[in-house]
Amino acid sequence: MTLRNRKIKVWGIGSLIIIIALSFSSPSDRYFEIAKNLDIFATLFKEVNALYVDEINPNKVIKTGIDAMLASLDPYTNYIPEDDIENFRTQSTGQYGGIGAITSRLNGKIKVVMLMEGYSAEKNGLKIGDEVIKINDIDVRELSREETSELMKGQANTPVSLTVLRYGNTTPLTLDFKREKVKISNVPYYGMVSSDIGYVKLTEFTMQAGKEVRNAVSELKDKGAKKIILDVRSNPGGLLMEAVNITNVFLPKGQEVVSTKGKLTENNATYKTLNNPIDEEIPLAVLINSGSASASEIVAGTIQDYDRGVVIGQKSFGKGLVQITRPLSYNSQLKVTTAKYYTPSGRCIQALDYSFRNVDGSVGAVPDSMKMEFKTTNGRAVMDGGGIDPDIEVEKESLSPIVHSLFTKGYIFDYATKYHFEHDAIEDAKNFRLSDEEYQAFTAWLSDKDYSYTTQVEKKLEELTKNAKKEKYYEDIKERLADVKSTLAASKKNDLTDFKHQIVAMLEDEITSRYYLEKGSVESTFDSDQDILKAIEILNNSERYNQILAKK
Structure with a gap:
């Protein structure tokens, strides 16, 4: 920042303080405290800007101060700088300029996780599971999901190209799209x-x-x-x-x-x-x-x-x-x-x-x-x-550690992509079921994958071992601890069987989304979603329904 710009910045803040002070001509102590503290803030910023060992970014420093001030109030009082206005407008209106694709970073890769029906991404050949490596010749592999998403957005009727790696292909594929006004449905x-x-x-x-x-x-x-x-x-x-x-x-x-x-x-x-x-x-x-x-x-x-x-x-x-x-x-x-x-x-x-x-x-x-x-x-x-x-x-039902590991490491997602490219069609989403043979194929596919995880019981056991050593009880109980650790290890080997129902439900969700997009993802849960099943049960029992709503 030049000396001239610094002076303008300081003069601007100084003028603001004078205006506020004048507007607070009332003898109220509260108004005096406001003017005093604004003066202190402006003076402090002037000195830091002039003397700090490294050049500072005034926009970043001031925003940090504003954010910290507002955070002391509640999480919902926020400052929205000009650069973030478009995202804020999207949250309020549900509209933005883009191609109708949702991406996420899975296992270190930016992947397409959902396509919005009827928009450019779906109509022009993008597929769920595609790994995005370039947007308009800009390599995005080291960018965040948010940065990648911003590159895909833009004014309606402007072109954008995505270079993707698709399952089964070693050669990148470049697809061309035209951005359009995308409306995020409130009722998907x-x-x-x-x-x-x-x-x-x-x-x-x-x-x-x-x-x-x-x-x-x-x-x-x-x-x-x-x-x-x-x-x-x-x-x-x-x-x-x-x-x-x-x-x-x-x-x-x-x-x-x-x-x-x-x-x-x-x-x-x-x-x-x-x-x-x-x-x-x-x-x-x-x-x-x-x-x-x-x-x-x-x-x-x-x-x-x-x-x-x-x-x-x-x-x-x-x-x-x-x-x-x-x-x-x-x-x-x-x-x-x-x-x-x-x-x-x-x-x-x-x-x-x-x-x-x-x-x-x-x-x-x-x-x-x-x-x-x-x-x-x-x-x-x-x-x-x-x-x-x-x-x-x-x-x-809480998500088991093995399911959490398979999901966060992208294995359920990747297998659904594999399944999609190996099966031209499936039953409608409400009736699609993964067979026992298909589940066995999934577990076989996992055999060379690293989906290691630590259960809460293992964490507690490790904590108990540390405390036992610290308090000099370890020698007395180490054999019992070893037996428990061995039992846990043997039990974990059965997790793919014990938690099969959870894993199958997530696989069916992901697989149906490949064929029927969000509609498929929703309908696949109708037979396993406990809240929906309970709602059906209550609504089908008019006596029970009326009893719940009656005065206790």
Whole structure:
């Protein structure tokens, strides 16, 4: 940075402080403290910039300071510099310029993991499993997945080429695409899970989410759906108004959905349904898990508060905070938490109290003594201060260490690619099953692969051994420890058999996605997804369904 630029930078900050100081002409101590600390910050930056041993990047240093300041508030209050505005806009609108391909780094390689149906990537020959090595002649093998993704994006109607390595080929293949406006669907899948139960998978709350859910439910009813499963598992939320529109599919016009309360009165508002519903009587099950947050929790909580449907799964995340964006200078923006939201019963499901931090800076959960009980329309008890508790909790089977290893090292993904190139077609995704012989072929393929892993029991045993040596008990128990270690090693040899059901489920998911894209990936889980199976069970038992929603 030149001396002139440095002076301009410092003068600019100095002018800002003068303006702020003048605007805070009130004798308020608070305003004086703001002006004083801004002056200190500007002076400090001036001295560091002038004297630090190495040249510093002012954009990077200032952003680090801003990020640290905002991080002391909550994780959702963020500074969005101009360079990140496009990504932020994608998150809000679900639209970007690209080819409709999703990549991920697997075992050190950038691979195509999903294609969006109907877009350039699918139409022009890209395949799931392709390893991307160049984008427009830029070698991406050492770049991050995010950097690779940015290179693929761009203005609609502009060309981009990808050089890929494809399974079974040693020669790289170059494919040409034309970027287009890609719209990430809020509802990537909807269909029938049985003859009379419709299923809607909602993964985003961007613009038009309510319209997409409304259209999906309407079409499912036309296909014979007499009951609906709405899946918001692992949905992190998004636009609050779309949560209102989605509940409006099942709730009558004029019904309160959510209210917000903040420090400023203009952030206090009540949001009600605006339209006539598609069906306010159809039996409904809403699926949630620990990844269901914010707008997802508004939908699940509102449905629960009005006893409009049964909530099934695991406790939700617990984000009861509302953010808005404010424009800043130089095309940057601030996303800031302005209010807490409350479901119709009056509860705020925020799980962490950011207004109070522990000595170490960590944030604690709302203590049980501070949680309050509220009532649903039918008088059922619901609690605040910790997410949405499902009406029916489904215990999730934890992923075994061997499955985690096979997945993270890319072996399940790579075998699905191999299977795809060796089989021209498979049954439809709902009926596809990996045979015992095909599973044996998979285990044989693994025989020369390194998928070593350490179980939690092995970690505990190692810790016990260290403590035994430290406390001088090792000689007394070393033979027993050796016996346990030997037993564990023998048991691990059976893991491919003992956890076959988990491995097969993941293989079927990956394989069907090669033939039927995201639709196949979803439908392949219908026979093994415990939450979906429980929802089907409850919806098919009207007496049990009504009993759950009745006053306890």
